[in-house]
Amino acid sequence: MKNIKTLIAAFIAGLGLLSFTAINHDKKEAQKETVSTVKGYEVGDEATDFKLKNIDGKMVSLSDFKTAKGFIVIFTCNHCPYAKKYEDRIIELDKKYKSQGYPVIAINPNDPNVQPEDGYQQMIERAKQKGFTFPYLVDEGQKIYPQYGATKTPHVFVLQKENGKNIVKYIGAIDNNYDNPNDVSEYYAQDAVNALIKGEPVKMTKTVAIGCTIKVKK
Template sequence: MKTKRILGFLVLLLIFGASFAMGISVAKEDLVGDGYEIGDVASDFSLKNVDGKMVSLSDYANAKGFLVIFTCNTCPYAKAYEDRIIALDRKYKSRGVPVIAINPNSKSGDGFAEMKERAKEKGFTYPYLYDEGQKVYPQYGATRNPHVFLLEKTAKGNVVRYIGAIDDNYQDASQVKDKFVENAVDAMLAGKEIDPSTTKAIGCGIK
């Protein structure tokens, strides 16, 4: 076991060394594990909100589920979806499925101070949590900003029901044909099968 770990560490060193020498950056998503799949039970977390308070899924005693969305301040894709994420929270929070936004980035412009400014500027209606130390997003397997994980609250825990994109057109909300997340939440609340249950998340890689 020790030999395998040492070999794995050496491989990572070689990758980073070669990339540095050639001026190539290695995206974090290339090193993250697979994360959750449909049907898995997601672990809870405790992360700091922009108001300074710690937030966990267990705080929402009456929730039927959660829209956990990994997003950030700086990515153009994430910015393009901000109003739609606010709309999702307004539509589904009253039905028991609030948005829980998490910033997984560790780069300039995505620090906690900038998060507070962005939340105030845009009037976020949902928690905007800082994944300090980048401990939560690898558990989920998030790779993009934004990346959505719909969880259903059940007797055995928060079960992953949908993973992927918000819809099929990040550029123009008026031209959206497939509202993946809305369809998934509506199906979950109606006790119906979610189809599709996974889509490809489109956005900036997590840095």
């Protein structure tokens, strides 16, 4: 009888160990998946092209811009107070650099089921209201922003064309004062593009993006 009890206890302990091992394995796999999902690009990486719907209903890819020397890709949205503060500055970036080969490409990464203000129709209305001069694309399915590693709106990625590839040259904030453009003392995105136009290395290649978190359906 004693031997039977010992065997039963050992069996239960074995099941517990297997369960613990399985749980730990699942946690580790989940952690790996999370890390790989949010890692995104680093400076020097090649950014893959995409095909996203613009507010005019047409699909837009980086490859459509045959004469572009690079791009100012900005993940932004309608509702975020930080994004709203930067809208006029984003328009100015496009007006200043599009003619020099670096157009702005804006992408809304948010799930409209989480934040209805960032729906497609609302994007159309906002772009018309503000007079956007650049493509305003919707990241349907939220597949592009994780590739880039965007975490905020706005979040900037300056790309340069090199041998047919789009190479990441700068990641981060537009400048160092979201609240008041008159108090800006560091123009990160502009400085990066200016350096590329001059054929010089970008001095400040990465800064911390300040903005709202990207809204993801749970």
